[in-house]
Amino acid sequence: MVKRTVSMQVLLLILGGILVPASAQVCSLLGQPAFPSLSAERDINIWAIFSIHRNALLKMHNYTSKPDPTTCASLNLREFKFAQTLIFAIEEINNSTQLLPGLSLGYKIYDSCRSFTQTILSGMALMNGYEETLSDTSCFRPPAVHAIVGDSASSSTIGLASVVGPFSLPVISHFATCACLSDRKRYPSFFRTISSDYYQSRALAQLVKNLGWTWVGTVRSRNDYGNNGIAAFEEAAKEEGVCIEYSEAILNNDPQEQFLKTLEVIKKGTARVVLAFIALGDFLPLLKVILQHNITGIQWVGSESWITSQTLAETKEYSFLSGAVGFAIANAKIMGLREFLVNVHPYKEPKNELLKEFWEIVFQCSFNSIGSGCTGSERLAELQNEYTDVSELRIANKVYTAVYAIAYTLHNILKEFRTSTNSSKIGWPIPQMVLKYMRDVRFTVKTGEEIFFDESGDPVARYDLVNWQSAEDGSMRFELVGLYDSSLPSEHLQVNQEHILWAEKSGQLPVSVCSEICPPGTRKAVQKGRPVCCYDCIPCAEGEISNGTDSSDCFPCDLEYWSNESKDRCVLKVVEFLSYTEIMGMVFCIFSFIGVLLTAMVYILFYLQKETCIVRANNSELSFLLLFSLSLCFLCSLTFIGRPTELSCMLRHTTFGITFVLCISCVLGKTIVVLMAFKATLPGSNVMKWFGPAQQRLSVVSLTLMQVIICVLWLTISPPFPYMNLSYYREKIILECNLGSAIGFWAVLGYTGMLSVMCFLLAFLARKLPDNFNEAKFITFSMLIFCAVWLTFIPAYVSSPGKFTVAVQIFAILASSFGLLFCIFAPKCYIILLKPEKNTKKEMMRK
Structure with a gap:
């Protein structure tokens, strides 16, 4: 039941726009009129366009006569249900006392036949405000349409929105989903209740x-x-x-x-x-x-x-x-819609050919046939087809929502008019007013969904x-x-x-890939000329990982880490240094202790034979000091083994330098003694008083003290320190002792070398002195071995990687120490142990 109020006539004036001029003109219709398929005129009419038929029959035109109206074929039950849903929503609104009180809504529904041209023709008819004829008394009529619902197809809706857009006539679609319609510059009056x-x-x-x-x-x-x-x-x-x-x-x-x-x-x-x-x-x-x-x-x-x-x-x-x-x-449920749909009957509108066609199709009968004719007593409620099924109302609900969007827009216009005293609004064009209010409309339908439009007209x-x-x-x-x-x-x-x-x-998720998934530890390499999804799996390089599937790149590990064998995880690099537990470290330790043991045995032997001629003749005090320094040389090699620490780094180079200088000082003293002793046998010579025991001690102390001073300066200015060498090997860390000051290291080594060369030259000069047992020749051999070892040490030290650098240095220490021990003391031990008859003063003095 529709309630009418006194203000209805005034509102209709607003919805009608500018008043009709007093002078009337006689007009004639040009073109072909468009007829609605379903209509019911009331106070305000909602216009709609649906593709009720699937096809518009193509006809050949000879351009000699006016073409006949378009004929449509193949009724679309879904679109017909959309049209009936629009009518249902309008009837529901008319029966409501809350929405548009005092006004009733009507409708005019056009069939676009899924034809672009037919959609444009219907839209033009709606805009121009004519259906069949124009008034023969006036060329002007108020705008007959306030908003259009439709069309279902995006392409035809684009055409419709383009035509009516310049006139600010709102078009609200229930099924046109093309994203292009969100362009407000091209389609300023387009809205939709379906998502883009x-x-x-x-x-x-x-x-x-x-x-x-x-x-x-x-x-x-x-x-x-x-x-x-x-x-x-x-x-x-x-x-x-x-x-x-x-x-x-x-x-x-x-x-x-x-x-x-x-x-x-x-x-x-x-x-x-x-x-x-x-x-x-x-x-x-x-x-x-x-x-x-x-x-x-x-x-x-x-x-x-x-x-x-x-x-x-x-x-x-x-x-x-x-x-x-x-x-x-x-999906949504619309209460009462099925009852409305099954109550549609052609006898309610006998002149409506669309309803007859619908009835004939769903019941497979004909109103013009006698044998299998339609009686009208058929019941839609007994059918189960796309029209009567209300389990899937996804799009139909959007039609329902579109009608309510227009109704709420008109309701807000009426509400504002009743509370406004600004009478100038009466002259406003209606489409602009509807368009303005529709942009801000916001409401909740019975299905519980809140409806509003964004800036592009989309929900x-x-x-x-x-x-x-x-x-x-x-x-x-x-x-x-x-x-x-x-x-x-x-x-x-x-x-x-x-x-x-x-x-x-199948319960198994299908696999659809151009290339199999690259496992962790590999990266994707795009195949030339093919999309990026087509690739080969390339293993990561050493030191790089990929810990996920289908990685585009491999990522380098941090400096202290390295990739594992699978290249999927970074692990700590192996820290390399010469340890006591590995074979090379153990061998060096054994030889070091053997050297100390042999030195101790020689020391004991010399101590027991200290009163014999061969021990006394070779300056026993310097011999004992030399044996002591040799034992220190063997032991100092142990400081090079094990994990480098601040203390071990400072000890290993300084103890090496000092002990070896002490050792060379003793050998140099013995060499000078040999030379002085020969000079002393010459008539009138008194040189031994200038190189007695006191002078020998002083020379050893002075030469060693010089090395001590060099080491102290080195440790004070820039001492050695533990250092993690990450640059030599990519896959492991070399833990070594950084020299701190390279000048200090080479000063220590150079000073030791200088004394060694001096000792070698003096021993070489004295090697052929006419003594029965000339110690100079043994010193010459020992210093020859010593110098040869350390000369080969330098290039080997510079070129050896990692722990082998330390190994070369230990080898040089042990080799030179063993050279001194054997060359100087082995002949003497031989005589003491195996040739005691030569260990006499007479034998020593014999030419």
């Missing part, structure tokens, strides 16, 4: 990536819906690292060869997943071709246009679509993720397995994989 394909395309890209599919094929409608949808998907897929193997475009009126070509591309493709961003009408011919060639095993991913189509789901021949997943508009994007699963009767049912909500702060996509049934009724 921009969000659906991004949701599909996230879904594909979430399921691990990086190699997919695409099939699209060759129109604005498919082209823009796939373009947005490709952009989002690229961001997600998903590659597209092929992209095919088709239309329902393409020749059979085009569908066969598309089928051949799908068959030859290696991608197991095919995304069909395609209108239902374009998809059906391709499905028939796929059915004829028995193509199975494809995991289909669908757009909202067909993923919840009852026509496909109820056709058992299309069972190969089992397991398909895709995003659908959120919040919400999708259900549905999965096609087989029902007991062989048909398909739509199982909810996830959702996408763009209003969530994060993680817009939620997928429940456990409840998904995949292609061929």
Whole structure:
């Protein structure tokens, strides 16, 4: 029941715009009138355009006479249900006392026949304000339309929005999802209650990536819906690292060869997943071709246009679509809609040919036939088809919402007018007023969903993720397995994989990749001339790792770390130094202790034979001091073994330098004694008084003290310290002693070498002195060995890596120490132990 108020006439003046001029003109209609398929005029009329028929029959025009009106064929039950849903929403609003009180809504519904030109023709008729004829008394009429609901297809809606946009006439679509329609500059008066394909395309890209599919094929409608949808998907897929193997475009009126070509591309493709961003009408011919060639095993991913189509789901021949997943508009329940739908009857409007056609199609009868004629007693409630089924009202709910959006907009205009005293509003053009208020409209429908439009005229994007699963009767049912909500702060996509049934009724997630996943320890190398998803797996280089699958790069380990054998983890590098536990360290220790033991044995032997001629003749005091210094030389090699520390680094070089200088000083003193002793045998010579025991001690102390001073300066200015050498080897750390001051090291070594050369030269000069036992010749051999060892030490020391540097230095110490020990003391020990008869004064004095 409709309530009317006194202010209704005033509001109608507002909704009618500027008043009719007093002078009337006679006008005639040019062009062809457009007739609504369903209409009921009331106070305010809502206009709508639906594709009630699937096809507009093409006719050849000879351009000699006015063409006949377009004939439409193949009734679309889904679109017819959309039209009835709009009527249901209008009746519901008219029966409400809360919304538009005192006003009743009417409707005029046009059939675009899925034709672009027919949509434009209907839109022009709505704008011009005529249907059949114009008034014969006036060329001007108030705007007859305040907002248009429709169309279902994106391409025709683009044409409609382009035509009416300059006139600020709001168009609100329930099914045009093309992202291009969000362009406010091109379509300033467009709104929609369904989400833009921009969000659906991004949701599909996230879904594909979430399921691990990086190699997919695409099939699209060759129109604005498919082209823009796939373009947005490709952009989002690229961001997600998903590659597209092929992209095919088709239309329902393409020749059979085009569908066969598309089928051949799908068959030859290696991608197991095919995304069909395609209108239902374009998809059906391709499905028939796929059915004829028995193509199975494809995991289909669908757009909202067909993923919840009852026509496909109820056709058992299309069972190969089992397991398909895709995003659908959120489902809803509209209370009372089924009762309204089944109460539609052609006898209620006897002149309406569309209702008769509907009745004949659903009941397979004819009103003009006698044998199988329609009686009118048939009951829609007993039918189960796409029209009567209200379990899937995803798009129908968007029609319902669009009607309420217009109603709430008009309600807000009425409310503002009643509370405003500004009478100048009466002269405002109505379309601009409706457009202004529709931008700010915000309401909640009975389904519980809050509706509002953003700056682009789009609602919040919400999708259900549905999965096609087989029902007991062989048909398909739509199982909810996830959702996408763009209003969530994060993680817009939620997928429940456990409840998904995949292609061929498999519980195993299909794999669709161009190349197998690269395991940890490898990186991807793109194959030349192919997409980035096609790659080879290259092992990481030494010292680099990748700890995840499908890594694009390998990452170097920190300086103190190195890659393990699998190249998937950084481990601490092996720290290398000469330790006591390894064979080389143990060998050096053994030889060091052997040297100390032999030196001690010689010391004991000399001590026991200290009164014999051979011991006394060779300056026993210097001999004992030399043996002591040799034992220190053997022991100092131990400081080079083990983990370097600050103390060991300072000790190893200083003790080496001091002990060896002490040793060489003793040898030098013995050499000088030999020379002085020979000079003393000459008549009139008194040189021995200048190099007696006191002078010998002083020379040894002085020469050693000089080395001590050099070492103290070295340790004071820049002492050696432990150092981790990371540059010599990449895979291990050399723990060594940094010299601190290279000048200090070479000063110590140079001073020792200088004394050695001096000792060698003096011994060489005295080697042939006419004594029976001339010690100079043994000193010459010992110093020859000493100098040879240390001369070869320098290049070996510089070129040896890691712990071998230390090993070379220890070898030089031990070799030179053993050389001195054997060359100087071995002949004497031989005489003492094996030739005691030569150990006499007489034998020593014999020429």
